[in-house]
Amino acid sequence: MDSRRDTLKIIGAIGTTCAFPFGADELYGQHAHVPTDAKVADSAPYKPKFLSEGEFAVISRVADLIIPKTDTPGAVEAGVPAYIDSVAAANDRHHGVLRAGLRWLESKKFLKRSEAAQIALLTPLSEAVDKNRVKTPPQRFFLVVKNMTADGYYTSRIGLVRELGYKGNTVLSRFPVCEHPEHQG
């Protein structure tokens, strides 16, 4: 898989730029901390391994309703459907839940509905999840897909860096002291 090989290359490159042991001065110039913008896992084209093309389209729509595009991209652009498929492909225990939910959505002609009708169909499922009263197969499906969507989105570059503004993994010569006046005393 090409994307995997690229990932290995990037990691290898970080390794070779470090020297040890070294004094503090030598360190800062040599260290590659900032994640590179080279092609990484979540930008590669994806062929579903567990889901059929039709199921993949449904999952993509559900994921994009859970985390939609706003001023930052949503779940689909962040590669969440591919993440969900690859997690499912690697874990048998999700198969039954996902397939049952997909069959149910199919019976409701989910993709043919308007956005408002799609949201209306998912809302009671989400409420059951929030109340911790998950009983029916569609509710279980929503719980699993929401969890996977949140995991996949917020571990993607789009979710973590662009949406949430992750700033770590850098070199700081000093840790910044809290100077917000309202936090003192």
Added chain:
Amino acid sequence: MPGKTFDVCIVGSGAAGGVLAAHLAFNGVDVALVEGGPRIDTRTAFNTHAMPFEFPNRHIPVMRPGVAGFDSERSRGVGGKTQTWNAVAWRQSHRDFKGGSIDGAGVDWPIDYTDLAPYYEAIEREVGVCGNLDGLEDLPDGVFLPPVPMKCSDVIVQRGAAKLGVKVIHVRKATRSTPSATRPACHFCGNCMAGCDVVAKYNSADVHIVPAMKTGRLQVFSDSIAREVSLSDENRVTGVRFLNRTTLSEGEVRARSVVVSCGCVQSVALLLMSKSSRYPGGLANSSGELGRNFIPHFTGGVQCFLRDLIGRPTENDEGFLDHAYIPSFMHTRKRDYARSFGVQFNYQNRRGVGWARSMPGFGKAFKQSVKERYPAFLTFSPYGEMLPKKDTFIDLDTERKDAYGLPLARRHVAYGENDMKIFRDMQRWSVEILKSANAEILTVYDKPATNHELGGCRMGTDARTAVLDANCRSHDVRNLYVVDGSVFPSASEKNPTHTIMALAARTATHIAETLRKGEM
């Protein structure tokens, strides 16, 4: 090296094994160090700076691709858990050593704070512990590098806790806040527990073992999984038998004395595996206490958002993980249980957002609510002390074997009345402190979970109730020692590694003297 007999053979290269190896080798003692895992090149082996999106399954593996190490419980690599620890370093206090007498529950250590104080200091000078001088009776000060400033969020918690009379102090960690001749200062890149590739954070391989090898007195047998400590008919240990990790071929190191330092549960397992006609229940186990008195820490946990930080810009604050700590305070207050708890908090790194799942709803509102709370997220983990009891112990699974054909160790943990009283109280206090800091509570764990593994091979003056004497020396077999978390007679609520290292330094001094006097 057939034929060679070492003065000391140490099994395990973590916090205890590393300190022992260096202190003995620098004292002119011939040392063999047997480690189940491979040698690890700290600067290139770990995924220290990886981001989750570099991996299709978003899981950052411990080792870089193709690098061996940390592949199972029994085989980790030279440096052991110090490669991936969080480096928190507390001295225990008099109360922790003599809790049995003070509280009337649990047992006393056979040594006191004053016995260990010089060794705590020696370790601080060697490994570099940063921290503040707080002057607390229960958390003795030491020789510290300057503390790392608290995070903004720590200051908010500190202010909230102060309203309840609870102190928040700077954490103390074996991570350099200033450079030394051989190690740089921490540069706050964030993922300490993924392995520190510049060794600002202490690990025993780079700080103790590699320098000790240069003396020519230390030979490291890596990829050598100990399977038995050999015993002679004269009731003396003669060395260690091991399996090569990759070829499974057998090997042996012969030595005049043996120190078992495999990390609590694995040390107990190795002794239990070392059966003989003299010790059918495991080596040095005439008391029947080996594996008993297992007293792991148990944690609670609260996840929350600090309202003062909701909706604010994200800070670059994950470096060094936790910067602050709430030392035990209940031992001076009225309570209906023995012992106490301390709180580690705000140690999450910001590369994981697992809590996003728990935010209600979906759609734009959900997305907005996660974004606003991301800079405000905080975890709180109180650690409680477990009292020893019959139904909490370590034994071997006679049915199941690991990849090396060795029996798996089993941990049996039951929470007693005192444990649960501590658990409920520490959870209650955690929520109170966080509410006082104006936090929005997300989750409060309803069950305790075990953490630092301690006990199972305890020290004590009475050979009928303890496996080891006050020098970590076996009561039964006088040239056998055990040094690691398993030797703790009582756990305290404090992270144990500094005490393990100080015990290792003290035991090394004892072993070197015993060898010099010809009394081994």
